Amino acid sequence: MKTIHLSTQxxxxxxxxxxxxxxxxxxxxxxxxxxxxxxxxxxxxxxLPDQIVRLGSRFEIEDLESGEVEDYTLCLPAQANAExxxxxxxxxxxxxxxxxxxxxxxxxxxxxxxxxLRLRAVSQPALAHSV
Numbered sequence: 001m002k003t004i005h006l007s008t009q010x011x012x013x014x015x016x017x018x019x020x021x022x023x024x025x026x027x028x029x030x031x032x033x034x035x036x037x038x039x040x041x042x043x044x045x046x047x048l049p050d051q052i053v054r055l056g057s058r059f060e061i062e063d064l065e066s067g068e069v070e071d072y073t074l075c076l077p078a079q080a081n082a083e084x085x086x087x088x089x090x091x092x093x094x095x096x097x098x099x100x101x102x103x104x105x106x107x108x109x110x111x112x113x114x115x116x117l118r119l120r121a122v123s124q125p126a127l128a129h130s131v
Contacts, residue, residue: 004036004099007045010055011037014089014098017076021090033095040099051102051122055089060120061097064105069120074098093117 006014018034045054053059058073072087074097080088087094093115096108102122108115 001039002100002104004040005048005052005101006037006040006042006099007048007054008042009045011040011042013055013076017090033090033098036095036098049101050124053097053100053119053122054124056125057122058125059097059102059122061093062118062120064116064118 014033015037018037048054053074055074055076058071060069060071062069072085072093074089074094075086077088077090080086080091089095089098092108092110096106096110096115096117097119100106100119102119104119106117106119108117
């Protein structure tokens with residue numbers, strides 16, 4: 001499994017979010033946000049390259065089986081809005097892409113089955129650089 005990278009700020013915020021969630025049953029379908037946070041390399045946000053997906057990142061994701069490409073902005077659950085392209089970090093694909101970089105391929109278990117994805121065109125909003 002490839003190493004993922006998170007900013008100190010995102011890691012702390014997401015750890016608080018995970019702590020407020022109901023406990024997950026022991027037998028689960030696959031990795032969850034808590035698992036990803038536990039394995040992440042945490043860096044100062046200014047040290048993360050722009051091609052790493054973090055909260056607020058805009059990215060394209062390509063389904064390697066169907067060729068379908070979708071465009072999203074990764075956000076907290078309260079800002080999620082599928083019609084406007086805002087994907088919650090708690091959604092299976094939102095959790096899957098967190099901390100990965102442009103060009104990375106990811107296999108992730110979703111309610112619809114195992115998906116093979118490729119990250120494309122990751123970009124950061126101007127405000128992300130002031131953190």
